Amino acid sequence: MNKPKISFRNVWKVFGPTPEHIIETVKPETAVSDILAKTGHVVAVRDVSFDVYEGEVFCVMGLSGSGKSTLVRCLSRLIEPTAGKIIVNGDNVVEMSEEELRDLRRHKMSMVFQRFGLFSHRRVIENIAYGLEIQGVEREERIKHSYEILEKVGLHGWDQHYPHELSGGMQQRVGLARALAVDPEILLCDEPFSALDPLIRRDMQNELLRLQRDLQKTMVFITHDFLEALKLGDRIAIMKDGEVVQIGTPEDIVANPINDYVHEFTKDVPRVKVLTARTVMKPVTHKEELIGRAVAIDTTLEKLIPLTADTDDAILVMDGEDNVIGEVNRKRVMMALATIQKKEV
Numbered sequence: 001m002n003k004p005k006i007s008f009r010n011v012w013k014v015f016g017p018t019p020e021h022i023i024e025t026v027k028p029e030t031a032v033s034d035i036l037a038k039t040g041h042v043v044a045v046r047d048v049s050f051d052v053y054e055g056e057v058f059c060v061m062g063l064s065g066s067g068k069s070t071l072v073r074c075l076s077r078l079i080e081p082t083a084g085k086i087i088v089n090g091d092n093v094v095e096m097s098e099e100e101l102r103d104l105r106r107h108k109m110s111m112v113f114q115r116f117g118l119f120s121h122r123r124v125i126e127n128i129a130y131g132l133e134i135q136g137v138e139r140e141e142r143i144k145h146s147y148e149i150l151e152k153v154g155l156h157g158w159d160q161h162y163p164h165e166l167s168g169g170m171q172q173r174v175g176l177a178r179a180l181a182v183d184p185e186i187l188l189c190d191e192p193f194s195a196l197d198p199l200i201r202r203d204m205q206n207e208l209l210r211l212q213r214d215l216q217k218t219m220v221f222i223t224h225d226f227l228e229a230l231k232l233g234d235r236i237a238i239m240k241d242g243e244v245v246q247i248g249t250p251e252d253i254v255a256n257p258i259n260d261y262v263h264e265f266t267k268d269v270p271r272v273k274v275l276t277a278r279t280v281m282k283p284v285t286h287k288e289e290l291i292g293r294a295v296a297i298d299t300t301l302e303k304l305i306p307l308t309a310d311t312d313d314a315i316l317v318m319d320g321e322d323n324v325i326g327e328v329n330r331k332r333v334m335m336a337l338a339t340i341q342k343k344e345v
């Protein structure tokens with residue numbers, strides 16, 4: 001695992017007249033709705049702690065109003081957190097001076113918004129160049145670089161157009177290009193595809209995955225769409241009422257939803273496509289006795305079904321370094337399928 005790039009530690013954001021007082025007095029079991037009713041304060045982010053590792057796509061998923069936008073805005077201090085630490089590259093963002101913050105926002109982090117946030121009076125190429133302009137990069141150089149990014153996001157030929165002349169999907173490509181132009185270490189995306197039609201949305205998800213393979217940015221990607229989180233996220237944090245209720249890989253979460261709220265999201269997920277040998281296998285202890293066929297640990301249940309259907313023999317499961325670490329057989333695959341069906345009833 002890479003090292004943490006971003007660490008949230010006991011971060012709170014409370015909106016209202018005396019937010020600090022709320023944090024000191026509220027009991028862990030008191031619901032946010034009760035806090036609001038009794039005190040008039042909105043607890044938008046509640047004692048959140050987690051790490052985002054370098055180079056990973058970290059999705060934050062939850063229903064509308066669960067605190068996702070507030071959390072990500074605290075990261076660049078577009079919103080001031082009420083309490084807690086947010087460490088980026090070893091420095092606490094909460095304690096940064098205006099100047100340090102400006103440097104962080106201009107050079108280290110970029111943000112992509114749901115409503116694109118483009119400048120309507122600027123041509124596409126000038127929109128893409130905006131962040132470099134703010135950095136003080138000289139015109140010729142920033143335009144040259146912006147043309148490279150324009151190509152990367154598939155907007156060849158659209159440089160001299162204005163945003164309103166582009167479709168939603170293309171406008172968001174400009175949004176993405178503008179964020180990437182400054183070559184940020186961290187990309188923050190707040191529901192960037194939520195306003196797009198389903199097919200365009202799928203294109204954009206694939207585009208982002210393609211870009212990420214190349215760029216290896218640390219990404220915090222917010223979505224209210226669980227399937228989007230499964231597709232994009234290396235790991236997912238699920239938020240409810242300002243709290244992170246579960247963090248895990250897509251497979252972890254689908255295999256072991258921690259409570260009814262999370263289970264509700266996972267219910268309609270095609271598990272045969274998400275669960276893999278990792279979840280289905282029995283870890284082995286006597287590997288020297290094992291001979292026979294082998295599969296990689298990330299082989300999906302869907303692919304394991306035909307492999308095990310016609311044999312009683314165990315199939316070996318290998319990790320990335322060709323070590324045998326487990327075995328699956330027809331019975332385990334059947335059990336996994338049966339468990340799924342039970343959960344789906």
Ligand SMILES: Nc1ncnc2c1ncn2[C@@H]1O[C@H](COP(=O)(O)OP(=O)(O)O)[C@@H](O)[C@H]1O
Pocket residue numbers: 015042043044062063064065066067068069070071
């Ligand atoms: N400036 C604000 N003042 C008061 N309440 C706010 C403010 N901004 C957000 N909230 C509240 O904080 C909660 C979390 O909002 P938000 O972070 O936007 O959720 P999400 O992005 O998950 O939809 C919501 O209840 C919202 O109404």
Ligand SMILES: [Mg+2]
Pocket residue numbers: 068069070
């Ligand atoms: Mg939001």
